[in-house]
Amino acid sequence: MFRPVNFAGANVRPEACPPSVADGPHIQETARQLMKILVPVKRVVDYNVKVRVKSDGTGVETAGVKMSMNPFDEIAVEEAVRLKEKGVASEVIAVSLGVAACQETIRTALAMGADRGILVESDAELQPLAVAKMLKAIVEKEDARLVILGKQAIDDDMSATGQMLAALLGWPQGTFASKVTIEGGSMTVVREVDGGLETVVLTLPAIITTDLRLNEPRYASLPNIMKARKKTIDTMKPADLGVDPAPRLTVVKVEEPAKRQAGRKVASVAELVDKLRNEAKVI
Numbered sequence: 001m002f003r004p005v006n007f008a009g010a011n012v013r014p015e016a017c018p019p020s021v022a023d024g025p026h027i028q029e030t031a032r033q034l035m036k037i038l039v040p041v042k043r044v045v046d047y048n049v050k051v052r053v054k055s056d057g058t059g060v061e062t063a064g065v066k067m068s069m070n071p072f073d074e075i076a077v078e079e080a081v082r083l084k085e086k087g088v089a090s091e092v093i094a095v096s097l098g099v100a101a102c103q104e105t106i107r108t109a110l111a112m113g114a115d116r117g118i119l120v121e122s123d124a125e126l127q128p129l130a131v132a133k134m135l136k137a138i139v140e141k142e143d144a145r146l147v148i149l150g151k152q153a154i155d156d157d158m159s160a161t162g163q164m165l166a167a168l169l170g171w172p173q174g175t176f177a178s179k180v181t182i183e184g185g186s187m188t189v190v191r192e193v194d195g196g197l198e199t200v201v202l203t204l205p206a207i208i209t210t211d212l213r214l215n216e217p218r219y220a221s222l223p224n225i226m227k228a229r230k231k232t233i234d235t236m237k238p239a240d241l242g243v244d245p246a247p248r249l250t251v252v253k254v255e256e257p258a259k260r261q262a263g264r265k266v267a268s269v270a271e272l273v274d275k276l277r278n279e280a281k282v283i
């Protein structure tokens, strides 16, 4: 007998029906394998905002700009919450590293169904290697067996943190995941690669990074937003995790992409060919 599963919403809560002898050996075995899932959620400029480069070319303007959870991290939270609803995970922990306002990003994850949060507070610029080192320390402290990250943060497009974390932990990784199935101690991940889809089987503990087609994240309902206010967020500093977050990369310059030239209409195919040949010199 399986416990009820509800993929569409959070109506059926696994903790409301814990495994019992009546569930039979399969569910009792699954319960033994229940694991904590860590979901790193980054606070980034909202994807609807038109990004502006600072006038001194040192970075992107964030003052007075709407900030939100990195969209790929919303997909990661959704996947983790679904795994909990399926009875595969015991707890979902959302982690954010950055300024104090990252609390809001964690609250969003909590309203989507994560159980508790961890904020690693730092005003320093946190680059992927420092983030990966701090996440490693948290994974070990929490004894988490699965970390689901976004495939990339849309602010700096590094696409590096998940891979670095896998290397630091010595864990297998299923990056750019569009389908994840966990059975027993192993996990099958369908990956989006240039030529199509690649399927890999990983042994847990492991790392996943999410691609766009993995799922459609739920909207947090008002009651769940209210409930999220009561969930715990532990706050710590990089030094508490024994990590020096000093940047290893120096940003030399940030600039806007070149403005596109206005288009021109031509009267005939002959004129088009002539312009391509004699003006653009592309044929």
Ligand code: AMP
Pocket: 039, 040, 041, 042, 043, 070, 072, 073, 076, 095, 096, 097, 098, 126, 128, 131, 148, 149, 150, 151, 152, 153, 154, 156, 157, 158, 159, 160, 161, 162
């Ligand atoms: P990146 O390697 O910067 O493109 O980020 C990839 C993923 O790592 C993001 O989608 C997040 O899941 C995670 N991540 C990176 N930086 C942070 C951060 N400061 N706080 C929380 N998660 C982060």
